[in-house]
Amino acid sequence: MRLSKQKFHIAIRLFVILISFFLILLLTYRLYIVIKFVKKDTKFILYWIQMWNSKTFGFGADKYDLFKNCKYKNCFATHDRRLIPLNKFDAIVFHGAEYDVVSYKRPSIRHSHQRYIFANMESPKGSCPVNLDLYASFYNWTMTYRKDSDIFFPYGYVIKNKTGYVMPSVESIKNRTLMAAWSVSNCYTPNRREILFHNLHLYLDIDVYGACGSCKCSEDKDIYNNYIVKHYKFYLAFENSHCKDYVTEKLYMALERDIVPIVYGDVDYDTVAPPHSVIAVDRFGSVKDLVDYILFLDKNITEYLKYFEWKKNYSIDRNKQRTACKLCEMLNDPSQPRKVYKNIDNWWFGENYNYCKDVNELSNLTRIWPY
Numbered sequence: 001m002r003l004s005k006q007k008f009h010i011a012i013r014l015f016v017i018l019i020s021f022f023l024i025l026l027l028t029y030r031l032y033i034v035i036k037f038v039k040k041d042t043k044f045i046l047y048w049i050q051m052w053n054s055k056t057f058g059f060g061a062d063k064y065d066l067f068k069n070c071k072y073k074n075c076f077a078t079h080d081r082r083l084i085p086l087n088k089f090d091a092i093v094f095h096g097a098e099y100d101v102v103s104y105k106r107p108s109i110r111h112s113h114q115r116y117i118f119a120n121m122e123s124p125k126g127s128c129p130v131n132l133d134l135y136a137s138f139y140n141w142t143m144t145y146r147k148d149s150d151i152f153f154p155y156g157y158v159i160k161n162k163t164g165y166v167m168p169s170v171e172s173i174k175n176r177t178l179m180a181a182w183s184v185s186n187c188y189t190p191n192r193r194e195i196l197f198h199n200l201h202l203y204l205d206i207d208v209y210g211a212c213g214s215c216k217c218s219e220d221k222d223i224y225n226n227y228i229v230k231h232y233k234f235y236l237a238f239e240n241s242h243c244k245d246y247v248t249e250k251l252y253m254a255l256e257r258d259i260v261p262i263v264y265g266d267v268d269y270d271t272v273a274p275p276h277s278v279i280a281v282d283r284f285g286s287v288k289d290l291v292d293y294i295l296f297l298d299k300n301i302t303e304y305l306k307y308f309e310w311k312k313n314y315s316i317d318r319n320k321q322r323t324a325c326k327l328c329e330m331l332n333d334p335s336q337p338r339k340v341y342k343n344i345d346n347w348w349f350g351e352n353y354n355y356c357k358d359v360n361e362l363s364n365l366t367r368i369w370p371y
């Protein structure tokens, strides 16, 4: 009886200590913000909603040193609307594919120095049905993978630097006895990549992994690193829709590895991938031409290896921090004019809704062979 009473007291004490510790932590944090706030040159960025399940837009979860490696380090980003008065934020970031005013409300006050930012990594085909007509003259800046965005937000950056890359040996390429792999979970797509696959599959051995595949070859979770890059020469990095500049992590994840990507998307790959790094489907007039070229590379290891030469001079960076730095830099640039997107719907979809290709505008290679 006595003992349990003692235990009870200890528990209470521990509880009080814990609570005080937590309060002190919270207080210190608030103090830190206040100090930043008093320092007049801090630029505050608010994430108004999450980007899918990331409260911090993939820029790094609640990192308070997000900008420490940037040219401008005086930015501070948070998803806590109450941290400072709403009108003191320099930028408010919205996830364009999810943000609808009914569920997520608008900021109650808007100051004219603030930038409202339309952030979007989805293709216009993949966006949730948010009616962008409701956002006339709402957004000041855009932050997307589109090259004409105010803040370019790509899925990966190509960085020029001397890397000391060592080419794979001829022996290790000879060891790769399988032709091509494809990992895919979305089986029916706007750009008919499944038909392109079907056409290629008539002439090439392509193993399909993921939800659309029949290859339950391995239980290995990291099959890409542990199996595919060791046994296959090519990897299909097909986007799911042909929309202006839309190219995703599929490309950059393949480039990071020692495998040659065969790419299909509505982008000039010369501008988003390093020189001689990919085989772009749209450069070929027919399935036969493409297949012949792949078979040629399969036989000619010297030519095949040329697809890795770029790795000596470039590296791939999929970290989104570069985009956060760019945002901070823009906020620090007093020469940035006032700007507003009167019609964000047109900007995103195209004036005639022509930024995504229709089935009849796609490559001949996506028609059922023989076409």
Ligand SMILES: *[C@@H]1O[C@H](CO)[C@@H](O)[C@H](O)[C@H]1NC(C)=O
Binding pocket: 159, 161, 162, 163, 164, 315, 316, 317
């Ligand atoms: C090249 O750049 C990448 C990406 O920023 C970096 O990870 C890597 O360390 C750099 N390599 C060299 C040798 O500087």
Ligand SMILES: *[C@@H]1O[C@H](CO)[C@@H](O)[C@H](O)[C@H]1NC(C)=O
Binding pocket: 169, 171, 172, 175
């Ligand atoms: C090629 O495969 C053989 C047999 O699996 C293995 O012993 C050898 O180490 C491999 N060579 C290279 C360079 O990967």
Ligand SMILES: *[C@@H]1O[C@H](CO)[C@@H](O)[C@H](O)[C@H]1NC(C)=O
Binding pocket: 285, 286, 364, 371
């Ligand atoms: C695609 O097919 C159409 C109709 O068969 C043909 O007129 C056109 O020249 C083809 N395009 C290419 C690039 O081969």
Ligand SMILES: *[C@@H]1O[C@H](CO)[C@@H](O)[C@H](O)[C@H]1NC(C)=O
Binding pocket: 299, 300, 302, 303
């Ligand atoms: C590989 O291709 C190059 C250039 O097309 C050619 O000069 C060479 O003879 C080929 N090598 C083999 C083994 O076919």
Ligand SMILES: *[C@@H]1O[C@H](CO)[C@@H](O)[C@H](O)[C@H]1NC(C)=O
Binding pocket: 309, 310, 312, 313
């Ligand atoms: C890499 O850079 C060096 C020097 O800048 C250049 O001589 C070489 O041709 C480049 N290699 C490739 C594959 O671009």
Ligand SMILES: *[C@@H]1O[C@H](CO)[C@@H](O)[C@H](O)[C@H]1NC(C)=O
Binding pocket: 112, 113, 114, 115, 116, 137, 138, 139, 140, 337, 338, 339, 340
């Ligand atoms: C942002 O857009 C609003 C709404 O149209 C406008 O009043 C404001 O001047 C713009 N601010 C900047 C900094 O561009």
